[in-house]
Amino acid sequence: MLDLLSYGATGWGDELLQGAGMTLLVAVLAYLIGLGAGCLTAAAKLSGPLPLRWLAATYTTVVRGVPALLVIWLLFYGGSGLVGWMAGLFGYGGRVELSAFAVGVASVGLVSGAYAAEVIRGAVQAVPKGQLEAARALGMHRLLILRRILAPQALRYALPGLGNVWQMTLKDTTLVSVVSLAELMRQAYVASGSTRQPFLFYLVAALVYLVITTLSETGFRALSRRADRGVRRATA
Amino acid sequence: MTLSAAAAKSVPAVQVEGLHKRFGENEVLKGVSLSAAQGEVVALIGSSGSGKSTLLRCINLLETPDDGRVLIQGEEIAMKKDRAGRAQPADSRQVDRIRQRCGMVFQSFNLWTHMTVLENIIEAPVHVLGRNREEAVARAESLLAKVGLSAKRDAYPSQMSGGQQQRAAIARMLAMDPQVMLFDEPTSALDPELVGEVLKVMRDLANEGATMLLVTHEMAFAREVSHKVVFLHQGRIEEQGTPDELFGNPQSERCRQFLMREGGR
Numbered sequence: 001m002l003d004l005l006s007y008g009a010t011g012w013g014d015e016l017l018q019g020a021g022m023t024l025l026v027a028v029l030a031y032l033i034g035l036g037a038g039c040l041t042a043a044a045k046l047s048g049p050l051p052l053r054w055l056a057a058t059y060t061t062v063v064r065g066v067p068a069l070l071v072i073w074l075l076f077y078g079g080s081g082l083v084g085w086m087a088g089l090f091g092y093g094g095r096v097e098l099s100a101f102a103v104g105v106a107s108v109g110l111v112s113g114a115y116a117a118e119v120i121r122g123a124v125q126a127v128p129k130g131q132l133e134a135a136r137a138l139g140m141h142r143l144l145i146l147r148r149i150l151a152p153q154a155l156r157y158a159l160p161g162l163g164n165v166w167q168m169t170l171k172d173t174t175l176v177s178v179v180s181l182a183e184l185m186r187q188a189y190v191a192s193g194s195t196r197q198p199f200l201f202y203l204v205a206a207l208v209y210l211v212i213t214t215l216s217e218t219g220f221r222a223l224s225r226r227a228d229r230g231v232r233r234a235t236a
Numbered sequence: 237m238t239l240s241a242a243a244a245k246s247v248p249a250v251q252v253e254g255l256h257k258r259f260g261e262n263e264v265l266k267g268v269s270l271s272a273a274q275g276e277v278v279a280l281i282g283s284s285g286s287g288k289s290t291l292l293r294c295i296n297l298l299e300t301p302d303d304g305r306v307l308i309q310g311e312e313i314a315m316k317k318d319r320a321g322r323a324q325p326a327d328s329r330q331v332d333r334i335r336q337r338c339g340m341v342f343q344s345f346n347l348w349t350h351m352t353v354l355e356n357i358i359e360a361p362v363h364v365l366g367r368n369r370e371e372a373v374a375r376a377e378s379l380l381a382k383v384g385l386s387a388k389r390d391a392y393p394s395q396m397s398g399g400q401q402q403r404a405a406i407a408r409m410l411a412m413d414p415q416v417m418l419f420d421e422p423t424s425a426l427d428p429e430l431v432g433e434v435l436k437v438m439r440d441l442a443n444e445g446a447t448m449l450l451v452t453h454e455m456a457f458a459r460e461v462s463h464k465v466v467f468l469h470q471g472r473i474e475e476q477g478t479p480d481e482l483f484g485n486p487q488s489e490r491c492r493q494f495l496m497r498e499g500g501r
Contacts, residue, residue: 134346134405137296138360138412139336141328148363152350230350230392 004195005204012191012201019187020208026183027170029105034112034169035162041117046124056117063114068107069175075107076100076179104176104183112169119161123154156227163220167213184208247310249274249416249447250295255304257290264290265301266471272416272464277448279458279479282468283494288451291468292418295449296338297331300324308334309415336364339414343421345401347393353380353404354389357411365412372411379407383437399430403437410441417441419450455498459483467491 007013044056063071076098084096127150135145177186188205192198248271257265264287272278280288293299295306297313302323306313313334314326325331347356357376361367367375380386383403393401402422409417419438423431435457442448442461452458458465459479466476467488475482475491486492 128346130342130344130346131348133298134340134342134348134408135360137298137335137338137340137342138408139332139334139364140360141332144363148359149348153348156350227350230352230394 004191004197004200012187012195015182015187015191016184016201016204016208019182019184020212022182023170023173023184024212026101026104026108026173026176026181027166030108030112030173031166031169033105033109034116034165037109037113038116038120038165041113042120042124045117045121060114060117063111064118068111068172069178071111072103072107072175072178075110076103079103079106100176100179100181103179104173104181108169108172108176111172112165115165115168116162119158119165120154123156123158123161124150126157127153152227156224156231159220159224159227163217163224166216166220170209170212170216247274248272248307249276249309250449251305251307251310252291252295253305253307255291255294255306256302257287257294257299258302264471265294267304268468268471268473270466270473270476272447272449275445275447276464277442277446277450277462278464278466279462280449280451280466280468281453281455281458281494281498282474283497285470286468287471288468289420292340292420292449292451295416295418296335296340297325298340308338332364336360336412337415338418339409339412339416340418340420341402341405341409341422343424345393345398345405345425347401347405347408349393352390352392353385353396353407356393356404357408360408361411376407376411379410380404382410382440383407384433397430398426399433402426402434406434406437406441415447417446417448419448419452421451421453423452423454453498455483455495467494469494 003011005011005013005016007017041056041059044052045060048056066074080096080098083098087094087096131149131153132145135149140148173183174185176183177189180186184205188201192201195201250270250272252268252270255265255268256263264285268287268291270278270291280291282288290299294301295308297306300323301315311334314330315323316326318324347353348359351359354373354376357379358369358372361372361375362369377386377389380389383406385400385403385407388396388400388404393404396404406422422438423434426434431454435454438448438450439457439461448461450458450462462479464476465479465482467474467482467486467490469490475486475488482491483495486495
């Protein structure tokens with residue numbers, strides 16, 4: 001049975017490995033997009049002008065309130081419609097289909113960003129006001145305070161939450177299999193269909209996800225230790 | 237003394253005119269005017285809620301006064317009204333510049349918790365004044381020696397007592413070579429046995445001729461180091477004078493009562 005997992009023409013090992021690679025690629029890109037969107041959204045919520053604040057609130061409310069699977073469907077069909085319409089404006093009349101990869105990254109990133117925004121907003125608000133006042137009183141300007149004081153201190157509060165967002169993002173990539181992107185979940189599904197060994201392949205997929213999450217948890221813990229320098233832990 | 241030095245001497249280090257500040261319905265400052273000459277130590281006293289901390293925080297624009305003028309060494313901080321009619325600094329760069337000349341020490345120290353003491357001290361000289369790092373470190377080390385904290389150079393704030401943190405915060409302020417020093421209840425958060433070490437550093441500064449504005453509940457210290465004592469009551473200056481006048485022979489009934497209460501603590 002284990003030769004089903006071997007690497008080569010007869011086994012599914014290479015497909016699974018490629019799938020795992022695709023899963024990681026989608027997850028990392030979506031997470032980076034999410035972090036960017038999260039920072040911008042948090043900034044808009046905390047100190048943007050009213051229209052931007054309103055936009056940011058709508059984004060986080062809608063995207064967090066709708067199942068991620070639906071976000072993917074909506075973006076996949078809505079996105080092709082939109083791009084088709086724009087192509088039509090430039091005289092292109094054919095049917096447009098967006099790449100599953102692009103839609104997958106964009107939609108998972110969109111979901112990731114909505115959660116990251118809330119984590120980052122909470123972290124920024126958790127920084128004691130006195131820390132920023134001390135910087136202002138020394139004549140530091142806004143961007144310098146952001147870079148040297150606010151960001152490092154907020155990171156300390158944000159990291160545990162951002163670690164959760166990463167795990168969620170990684171797992172949300174499984175949903176992209178519905179648009180036939182060949183990531184780990186999709187490969188396991190295809191393999192179990194053609195070999196009639198669903199338990200074996202889903203178990204292997206589960207183990208691969210577990211390895212990735214366990215390794216990344218270790219990474220986040222190391223980052224947290226670094227960000228927490230100078231802080232006495234309550235439970236040390 | 238040259239002519240320009242004499243002229244500089246005659247310009248007050250800090251001048252405040254007709255300062256008003258309200259928080260919502262609550263008017264905390266109701267038209268306060270005050271000046272501190274170069275090298276003068278001014279103590280602001282009064283019960284809590286009298287507006288003395290707010291007054292201090294208006295001088296470096298940590299609070300934005302609703303009305304009135306603030307001048308630092310003769311330079312007026314330009315204000316404008318925003319669309320909602322609230323007063324705002326007209327030029328944030330001017331405010332940053334003024335703050336570089338006006339150091340402040342806080343009740344809760346506010347050392348940056350993610351940096352060591354040394355990093356705290358060199359942060360603004362390096363990133364605001366653009367001094368080179370070695371120079372800033374050398375200066376920080378001499379300041380640490382001055383406040384008696386040479387051994388704590390690489391400690392994080394969380395590893396230090398309140399008195400040590402406050403002395404480090406004073407060193408951080410001094411690293412900017414401030415022309416004016418604002419102390420906002422610097423010993424109020426300290427255990428009684430740690431108050432003395434902070435007051436000693438401040439006494440040294442006063443003796444070296446620093447211009448200081450000091451909000452404090454330490455009446456004996458205010459009497460000892462200050463040249464002028466200002467008693468605030470409900471957002472107004474009720475009485476001011478030399479320490480001997482104000483502590484020895486207070487004119488207003490409220491000031492008399494306040495001093496009796498404080499003295500009895």
